[in-house]
Amino acid sequence: MPPEMRNPQRTEPAVSGRARVSRRRTVIFLTTDTLAWVAGFVVAGWARYEQILAGRAINALIFGVAAAVLHFGISALRRIYSGRHPLGSIEEVRGLAETTATTAVVVLVALLAQSDRPVPASTPVVGGALALLLMLSFRLLHRYRRDRAMRPDARLAAPVLLFGFGEAGQGLVRAMLSDPKGRYLPVGALDDDPDKRDLRIGGVPVLGGRKELGDALARTGATSVIFSVANADATLIREIREATLRTGAAFKILPPVRELVDHRITVSDVRDVQISDLLGRRQVVGDLTLDNNGVTGRRVLVTGAGGSIGSELCRQIMRANPGELMMLDRDESALHSLQMSLTGRALLDGPELILADLRDDEGIRRIMQQRQPEIVFHAAALKHLTLLQRHPGEAVKTNVWGTLTVLDACRDVARFVNISTDKAADPISVLGYSKRLTEMLTAHAAATYPGTFLSVRFGNVLSSRGSVVTAFQRQIAAGLPLTVTHPEVTRYLMTVQEAVHLVLQAASIGRDGEALVLDMGEPVRIDDIARRMVEQADHPVEIVYTGLRPGEKLHEDLLGQGENDLRPLHPLISHVSVPTLDPIEVSGVDPFDEPHRIVEQLIQLCGIKPGADRNRPAGIPLAR
Numbered sequence: 001m002p003p004e005m006r007n008p009q010r011t012e013p014a015v016s017g018r019a020r021v022s023r024r025r026t027v028i029f030l031t032t033d034t035l036a037w038v039a040g041f042v043v044a045g046w047a048r049y050e051q052i053l054a055g056r057a058i059n060a061l062i063f064g065v066a067a068a069v070l071h072f073g074i075s076a077l078r079r080i081y082s083g084r085h086p087l088g089s090i091e092e093v094r095g096l097a098e099t100t101a102t103t104a105v106v107v108l109v110a111l112l113a114q115s116d117r118p119v120p121a122s123t124p125v126v127g128g129a130l131a132l133l134l135m136l137s138f139r140l141l142h143r144y145r146r147d148r149a150m151r152p153d154a155r156l157a158a159p160v161l162l163f164g165f166g167e168a169g170q171g172l173v174r175a176m177l178s179d180p181k182g183r184y185l186p187v188g189a190l191d192d193d194p195d196k197r198d199l200r201i202g203g204v205p206v207l208g209g210r211k212e213l214g215d216a217l218a219r220t221g222a223t224s225v226i227f228s229v230a231n232a233d234a235t236l237i238r239e240i241r242e243a244t245l246r247t248g249a250a251f252k253i254l255p256p257v258r259e260l261v262d263h264r265i266t267v268s269d270v271r272d273v274q275i276s277d278l279l280g281r282r283q284v285v286g287d288l289t290l291d292n293n294g295v296t297g298r299r300v301l302v303t304g305a306g307g308s309i310g311s312e313l314c315r316q317i318m319r320a321n322p323g324e325l326m327m328l329d330r331d332e333s334a335l336h337s338l339q340m341s342l343t344g345r346a347l348l349d350g351p352e353l354i355l356a357d358l359r360d361d362e363g364i365r366r367i368m369q370q371r372q373p374e375i376v377f378h379a380a381a382l383k384h385l386t387l388l389q390r391h392p393g394e395a396v397k398t399n400v401w402g403t404l405t406v407l408d409a410c411r412d413v414a415r416f417v418n419i420s421t422d423k424a425a426d427p428i429s430v431l432g433y434s435k436r437l438t439e440m441l442t443a444h445a446a447a448t449y450p451g452t453f454l455s456v457r458f459g460n461v462l463s464s465r466g467s468v469v470t471a472f473q474r475q476i477a478a479g480l481p482l483t484v485t486h487p488e489v490t491r492y493l494m495t496v497q498e499a500v501h502l503v504l505q506a507a508s509i510g511r512d513g514e515a516l517v518l519d520m521g522e523p524v525r526i527d528d529i530a531r532r533m534v535e536q537a538d539h540p541v542e543i544v545y546t547g548l549r550p551g552e553k554l555h556e557d558l559l560g561q562g563e564n565d566l567r568p569l570h571p572l573i574s575h576v577s578v579p580t581l582d583p584i585e586v587s588g589v590d591p592f593d594e595p596h597r598i599v600e601q602l603i604q605l606c607g608i609k610p611g612a613d614r615n616r617p618a619g620i621p622l623a624r
Contacts, residue, residue: 040131104128164229304380306334358402393591429551446513459492
């Protein structure tokens with residue numbers, strides 16, 4: 001039973017209350033508009049006869065009332081008073097101006113048709129202009145009073161200062177000022193753009209630039225600074241945060257615009273600063289409209305759906321309205337969490353969840369035959385470098401053979417996107433070797449099968465499961481020192497949203513057999529991440545350097561030797577050619593052999609020449 005039928009006494013008063021408010025507003029506007037027309041005609045006649053109306057005043061009054069009646073008739077046809085346009089909006093102003101002009105023209109034509117005119121012919125023109133001015137003035141006054149009533153209560157809301165008064169900052173101010181129960185009250189803004197120094201939005205003035213931060217906080221009594229510069233550089237975020245904390249005020253941040261792409265800016269978007277804001281780059285992937293990435297209305301399957309990348313892929317694909325989304329993982333707990341995040345329920349009873357292991361060749365083959373996906377995103381893999389160095393056979397069985405199983409089962413799909421890593425560029429680790437082999441096997445499938453098969457290569461994902469940021473957070477929470485391998489080690493970093501944007505972009509623009517590589521800007525020192533997190537900790541934390549582990553590089557590469565940086569379709573995405581590898585060759589690897597022999601075979605399959613890798617750590621022999 002619908003809610004209104006279950007409890008009619010609660011819904012009907014609300015409806016009737018809104019109707020009363022609407023009727024009252026209409027009566028007020030009808031009254032004031034009538035007075036505006038009368039006043040406009042009387043003033044026009046008064047000006048025409050040099051302030052002496054005498055007996056013509058009654059004629060001006062009558063024609064003013066007649067013009068008002070005509071105005072209301074035209075307005076009824078155009079639904080001006082029905083709430084068709086928001087109060088004070090450009091649409092309402094335009095509608096009111098067109099109706100006033102039409103009324104004035106009709107009255108003017110009626111006057112010109114008479115030989116003995118009761119009022120001058122200029123009265124409709126001048127009077128109409130004055131009437132329009134008065135009508136607009138009253139609406140602006142009404143809008144101003146309404147907006148003031150919508151402001152947060154100054155006694156309850158915290159006064160805040162905004163840094164950044166561009167579109168994002170202005171949108172946030174408007175959202176704050178239209179929430180009477182809001183927790184923030186904007187009292188000023190700062191912006192380094194000199195053209196904004198005299199800008200004022202909703203009564204909130206620009207008080208200067210970053211140099212005036214301390215003075216502005218003291219003048220306004222603001223207790224917090226909200227950083228609202230869209231896609232700002234991390235250096236600027238750090239600078240403003242440090243300056244804010246020195247004054248004793250709190251520091252908040254508005255997320256990058258692309259994180260807000262699916263809704264308008266609201267007060268709830270304001271959050272505490274995260275390590276990705278202080279160290280990682282802002283989003284750099286170009287605009288991506290989810291209804292234009294090729295997944296809308298299609299049957300899509302994601303392997304490794306319970307992982308960090310896989311789960312975010314599923315969330316983004318769901319927003320694109322696929323025909324069917326199938327989520328495959330061998331971790332039942334991860335599938336449980338994924339379903340809860342997508343639907344708010346986790347009964348695990350829907351066909352969209354598929355519990356399967358990539359090592360089950362026959363099982364994967366049956367799933368693909370039964371479900372017949374059109375697009376497959378292959379995100380399932382073992383990813384912890386050090387563990388795979390000790391257990392290379394597991395990397396063979398899951399990363400290499402598992403990918404081969406999926407590729408073979410997906411020979412009839414329209415598009416296949418393999419998720420790779422920057423460690424596949426000039427690899428020196430088991431993880432890098434295995435992911436390089438997945439790129440080569442995907443390239444072979446592209447040359448063999450009718451669909452489009454390609455790979456996507458990106459760096460470390462901030463705050464993913466097992467990432468350095470997550471590890472540091474747990475060490476801080478446990479009161480342990482932060483362990484950094486080397487003070488100079490650097491990594492390319494990206495947010496999970498950015499990684500998924502790249503994957504979805506690849507599904508749209510990627511070409512057969514290639515690997516797509518994102519321009520990730522400058523690499524970040526892991527030591528800097530540790531030090532920034534130590535600064536945010538609420539207790540002293542020590543940093544301990546443990547030394548590079550076998551298979552680790554001091555600095556990662558996005559492109560390997562011999563790979564050219566070509567960007568034919570997107571200024572931030574490189575298209576790299578990948579050599580093919582016949583699946584028969586990887587089938588000969590024995591995952592139960594001695595670890596160093598498995599590594600030798602992986603190196604040979606990757607096509608790495610002996611002595612070519614000068615950065616190889618000790619203990620990993622080259623192929624002979």
